[in-house]
Amino acid sequence: MYCRCFAFIFSMTRTMGWIAAACIAVGCGNDSENPGPAAGGAGASDGGQVQSDAGGQGGTQGLEEAGTGGASGTGATGTAGASGGYTPEGGTEDVVADVMIDVPEDAVGSLDCERLVALDAALVAASNEGEKVSLLEQTLVDVEKSDGFPIRCAPDATFFFRRPQGWGHPHLVGEFNGWDPTATPMVLVAEDLYRVTVAVDTGPHRMLYKFSDGVHWVADPMARRFGFDEHGEYSLVQGGNQRGHLERYLGVAGNGLSARPLTVYVPPGYEQSTQSYPVLYAHDGQNLFDPGSIWGGWHLDDVIENLLSSGEIKPLIVVGVHNTTARMDEYTHVQDVVSGQTVGGAAEMYFGLLATRVMPLVASHYRVKAGPENTWTMGSSLGGLVSLYVTLKHPDVFGKAAGLSSTLGWGSIQAHNPTLIEMVPSLGKPDVVLYLDSGGTNGGGCVDSDGDGIRDDNDMASDNYCETEQMRDVLAAEGYEFNKDLFHWHEMGAPHNEAAWSARVFRPLRVLAAP
Structure with missing residues (x-):
């Protein structure tokens, strides 16, 4: 040549x-x-x-x-989703590091609700903080190998979020609460790991969400379902029939x-x-x-x-x-x-x-x-x-x-x-x-x-x-x-x-x- x-x-x-x-x-x-x-x-x-x-x-x-x-690129950053979302005046956008997981070829998605019930029972019975952390981390890995986050158990969905350094108290924000960064606070369940469960609409349309502390906004780095719009990446509770x-x-x-x-x-x-x-x-x-x-x-x-x-x-x-x-x-x-x-x-x-x-x-x-x-x-x-x-x-x-x-x-x-x-x-x-x-x-x-x-x-x-x-x-x-x-x-x-x-x-x- x-x-x-x-x-x-x-x-x-x-x-x-x-x-x-x-x-x-x-x-x-x-x-x-x-x-x-x-x-x-x-x-x-x-x-x-x-x-x-x-x-x-x-x-x-x-x-x-x-x-x-x-x-x-936009990574897992951006302002709130397309439907009326915004970044407050003076707000910033953060990138949250994701976790690499080797997904096995026999992964299935039918056990996540059972895993969540078992996790709650095990957390009540756990004798120390270290045992709780271990239970939580294993559940996160198992769910990622299955149907992914959030855990959807109709009519509810459960979200987990690991708070980045420099953040205040995180909240779940999305279409379901008008993108209000104060409406749905998350609960601390382990060091920097937060959780919240909310009722969601199971109708045939998509539901966009992100996490925010009122200053920072970020898409869920563990979300299975996601997309991009003019604000960057957004997360989805479920897919819809329009797009x-x-x-x-x-x-x-x-x-x-x-x-x-x-x-x-x-x-x-x-x-x-x-x-x-x-x-x-x-x-x-x-x-x-x-x-x-x-x-x-x-x-x-x-x-x-x-x-x-x-x-x-x-x-x-x-x-x-x-x-x-x-x-x-x-x-x-x-x-x-x-x-x-x-x-x-x-x-x-x-x-x-x-x-x-x-x-x-x-x-x-x-x-x-x-x-x-x-x-x-x-x-x-x-x-x-x-x-x-x-x-x-x-x-x-x-x-x-x-x-x-x-x-x-x-x-x-x-x-x-x-x-x-x-x-x-x-x-x-x-x-x-x-x-x-x-x-x-x-x-x-x-x-x-x-x-x-x-x-x-x-x-x-x-x-x-x-x-x-x-x-x-x-x-x-x-x-x-x-x-x-x-x-x-x-x-x-x-x-x-x-x-x-x-x-x-x-x-x-x-x-x-x-x-």
Whole structure:
């Protein structure tokens, strides 16, 4: 591969209370030096063009890696929720550190009310403060592994909150008390650990809440259900039937890989129905929903809500699997050499994590439709590469994949191990549906000047344009049919960042979740 101008940007990612150094490998296109807002837009008139034949060449993007870490973002901070909430004059917003918990794959959500009753009885019988603290801490861990907080035992909900340093007496505030920061004081149950139980409306609508001491406001760092608005993050007692919501799992590990959070999008009306749903597993999950993540994130929940409202897609669950500092290893199928360092090759281990830990956890908590026809995956850059790889290699698990600006030249950057492009002919033609896209341009023409078989040797190309075009052509040669099981889009000039992917993610969603 001719391209050699690699730059590494290390972004500190705060995700669910942990800090990860996320490596962003930026390729040779101009976008890597002067990235700008997304080019193009949502409609067919935005300058993009559907590629419905196998002709045409691509441009060059040696290795242009997606932004991996969320920016400092809103975290668990912000003012009160959307319905009349506010931060008092002179108030401040706090970040509360979250607890990483390795959630077992057999977690269930049917015992929390029984746990709460047992806790109350045990606290009465406890002989000393240390025993009480131990009982409380174990209950917090058990509930997190089950249905999460608050503990909902109709018609009541019980909230726990660990008071941050510098806070006064905490109160529960929310829609149910008009966001009054003095109306619902919490009760101290152990050192800096507070609790309160309130009656809640079990109707088919969402109920927003936060914690406050009258000066500080913070979303519940232990809340399972949450979302974002113009004030930052808010917590939810339950989901509603008008809009979907997000749910969090604080640490899933396995198959030799480190723990990482999951952020799950749950569609409108899920908690009020018995319907089962297809599932989309999306990579770099910390960037999908949080508007405070790098480049503003994907706003994936907003895009989905708009598509649902217009009837362009069917309801689905989205599991955003956060990345780790091992992203370049986990999202790549072979090793490559980047800036003199050998990295990559752990995609099968990552697939094992998905198949043996993440997917069983999801199936234990949600009503999901089984089978590859209802199990899809999506990502961008290296996330796009791993999406296409695991689907082509494991069509018995994943039936559809979408790769946006996928790093399909991986393996040929400064080494020559088999790229996914080169592997396609040996994989046969599995019964899967594939979506490919890129932005950028071909920079004047896609070439293979070093004879390694990959058309990526043009310093002026960008956003993995050439590799995507070549992958499209190879798949078509293997018998994939355009607009049936192969879909391709070129968003002319779009840069390689989350804002650009957000602007066009409606396209792969319409393919994956077609009604």
